[in-house]
Amino acid sequence: MTLSTESLDGDITRVLLDGRLDIEGAAQIDLRMNVLAGSARALLIDLSRVSFLGSMGLRSLIVPAQAVRRRGGKVALFSPVPMVEQVLKASNMDQVLPIFHELDAAIAALQ
Amino acid sequence: MADLHAYIEVAFSDRPRQVIPISVLPFLIGRGSENGNHLALDDLRVSRRCMAICAVPEGLRLEDRGQAGGILVNRSQITGATILSDGDRICLGGDEGCQFVFRSASHPMRRRDDGIAVLKSMSGARPGDSHHELNRLSVLLEATSLLHSQLPLDSIFATMLDHAISLTRADRAMLLEPDGAGTLQVKVARGREQKSLEPEAMNPSRTVLGQAIEQRSAVINEDILLADSNVQTAHSVVLQFLRSAAVIPLYNVMHDESAEGRGAGHAQEKSELLGAVYLDSKRASAFSTLDRQILDALAAQAASILANARLMQRERERQRLEQELSIARQIQQALVPQGLQDYPHLAITGSHRPCNEVGGDYFDVFPLPDGRTAFLIADIAGKGLGAALLTTMLQGALSVLTFGADPVKLFEYLNRFLCDRADVDRYATMFFGLVSPDGMLEFVRAGHPSPLLMRRGQVSELYQEGSFPIGLIDEASYEASRIQLEPEDTLLLFTDGVTEAEDKNRNLFEVERLIDAFAQHYGCSLDVLKAGILNTVEKFTEDAEQSDDITLLAVRYRKPGSATIVTGENSVSKAQSL
Numbered sequence: 001m002t003l004s005t006e007s008l009d010g011d012i013t014r015v016l017l018d019g020r021l022d023i024e025g026a027a028q029i030d031l032r033m034n035v036l037a038g039s040a041r042a043l044l045i046d047l048s049r050v051s052f053l054g055s056m057g058l059r060s061l062i063v064p065a066q067a068v069r070r071r072g073g074k075v076a077l078f079s080p081v082p083m084v085e086q087v088l089k090a091s092n093m094d095q096v097l098p099i100f101h102e103l104d105a106a107i108a109a110l111q
Numbered sequence: 112m113a114d115l116h117a118y119i120e121v122a123f124s125d126r127p128r129q130v131i132p133i134s135v136l137p138f139l140i141g142r143g144s145e146n147g148n149h150l151a152l153d154d155l156r157v158s159r160r161c162m163a164i165c166a167v168p169e170g171l172r173l174e175d176r177g178q179a180g181g182i183l184v185n186r187s188q189i190t191g192a193t194i195l196s197d198g199d200r201i202c203l204g205g206d207e208g209c210q211f212v213f214r215s216a217s218h219p220m221r222r223r224d225d226g227i228a229v230l231k232s233m234s235g236a237r238p239g240d241s242h243h244e245l246n247r248l249s250v251l252l253e254a255t256s257l258l259h260s261q262l263p264l265d266s267i268f269a270t271m272l273d274h275a276i277s278l279t280r281a282d283r284a285m286l287l288e289p290d291g292a293g294t295l296q297v298k299v300a301r302g303r304e305q306k307s308l309e310p311e312a313m314n315p316s317r318t319v320l321g322q323a324i325e326q327r328s329a330v331i332n333e334d335i336l337l338a339d340s341n342v343q344t345a346h347s348v349v350l351q352f353l354r355s356a357a358v359i360p361l362y363n364v365m366h367d368e369s370a371e372g373r374g375a376g377h378a379q380e381k382s383e384l385l386g387a388v389y390l391d392s393k394r395a396s397a398f399s400t401l402d403r404q405i406l407d408a409l410a411a412q413a414a415s416i417l418a419n420a421r422l423m424q425r426e427r428e429r430q431r432l433e434q435e436l437s438i439a440r441q442i443q444q445a446l447v448p449q450g451l452q453d454y455p456h457l458a459i460t461g462s463h464r465p466c467n468e469v470g471g472d473y474f475d476v477f478p479l480p481d482g483r484t485a486f487l488i489a490d491i492a493g494k495g496l497g498a499a500l501l502t503t504m505l506q507g508a509l510s511v512l513t514f515g516a517d518p519v520k521l522f523e524y525l526n527r528f529l530c531d532r533a534d535v536d537r538y539a540t541m542f543f544g545l546v547s548p549d550g551m552l553e554f555v556r557a558g559h560p561s562p563l564l565m566r567r568g569q570v571s572e573l574y575q576e577g578s579f580p581i582g583l584i585d586e587a588s589y590e591a592s593r594i595q596l597e598p599e600d601t602l603l604l605f606t607d608g609v610t611e612a613e614d615k616n617r618n619l620f621e622v623e624r625l626i627d628a629f630a631q632h633y634g635c636s637l638d639v640l641k642a643g644i645l646n647t648v649e650k651f652t653e654d655a656e657q658s659d660d661i662t663l664l665a666v667r668y669r670k671p672g673s674a675t676i677v678t679g680e681n682s683v684s685k686a687q688s689l
Contacts, residue, residue, distance in 0.1 A: 022658075023493065023494065052611075052619075054607075054611070054659075055490065055492035055493070055538075055540070055607070056492050056493050058492070058580075058583070059492055059537075059538065059583065062583055062584065066584070083619065089577045090558060090559075090560060090577045090578075091540065091558035091577055091578075091579065091580050091583070092558065092577040092578050092579045092584075092587070093577075093584075094577070095577075096584055
């Protein structure tokens, strides 16, 4: 599991996750996700390259996202593959973190 | 006499383990030193004249010198004396807590000669070097033989450094190991006369260390004031008025022949830096006469000790994890109900196959006082002991439902409880169902995949909408839903270990395959159904490793009183009277 970031206009940080977000993947990104959660105003979490989302991986997305939201920031999930989207929906996470498949719409939601 | 290579290990249950070399013969052991004891122990269980180890033609002999209660060697009482061999356990007066272990190389002379030959070939020394050097090398062998004892790591390192000091006549010796960031940190430090020094107070010259690492070989600064300006200005060296320092970087010895074939330089590049031995002295030119071969031999020995220590540490860590897993396994096995009983209106069967690392799956079935039967399946995120402990907590909390608590309120309470305690750092998905004798199913869901319902051969999901797991989002709320079951309706509850089981190509089993397998078992008994589904999952995954718990719970509704048709009200009162 790798994590890279990119700054977009409008003070948005795009976080590109790549790999399997299982128990090992979660351990690999937890620290950096929490660092990002402590500083970013708006996070666009790009899930397009996440092939698997397990239960510990779900936690790695939600906990930092909640931290950003508590500080008044915004978080959006971008382009999950069907398996990942299914896990997000089964746990109602789409109600807390909006899921977008269009980049423009995601960026607009984070303004 | 100094080369006996025999040790006596004090292995009392209530005092620190000590290994004492048998330096003179006869070697006397007893309480206090008035009687000339070489090993004097301050312990009332040891008689003042306890025992002696003496040289006889057959080897070393243990003699009872008047120990109260006598002496047992390997659990048999000795009469007067016995010849000792390596590993013998000497027990005083039948007290198991009062033991010594005798340690020795079986053929001390041969072993030492072999060892010296190895060391000499390693350091490239020509035969016929001075006797003096041989003595120094044999000191090193003593350090190595300590490796095979049960000493704690730090004391092995300390002994190694003490030998390095006596070998090089340095004032201080330190062993450095790289920390997580790769910076060498002092782990053990020793002074002359086997004095232990505080590692934190050491201030080894980073410049000399850096040189040694860069050159990948031992660096001696014979006189730092005369050395190149780069070293002269090095802060720590000036501060401590040190004149000489020697640094020996330690690399994991490569036994890879193919690497050697490509040339020594290449093999070196592949080797791993284990740490460094740092020696310094206040005397100028302290190390100038030091033989290069001695340093190389010392490096080889220290590297082997360090590499072994690493292996030991990894082994201990592995054992600790294994122990933790076995506790988790025990907890989990204790929680899963053994041999589910059927209820008048329900047939139930369950299966729980834990993965190696022990996941957090859990199911339970219990009757309620109002005649309904509760069943639940839960999956705690994560694995190991933490997940198992949260499972026990959940089971405790859910047991209040037995007294008729509202499951929705309980779920909301549990959610807040876990979210408020961020340290718990875990959450669970759960499905909780209640079936009344008339077939009314009430259920509460918490992020758990929908159970499958088979009705007259057709399989469907109970629900499509999502729900919040417990302990992930503090504002989560839960609701109860109801559905009327028909006789022979069968519910299949599962955890994501089933649908996320992977084949060798990492394809997931998926809910569609589960639906197919379920539908194929229409009309079968629950046990046949369960075995058939597990078999299908097994065939799918073949030899791929099972990475999560695989848990199934099958529940079939049947009219109470089997053939007799009774009204709902009657069956409720019947169940209550049970």
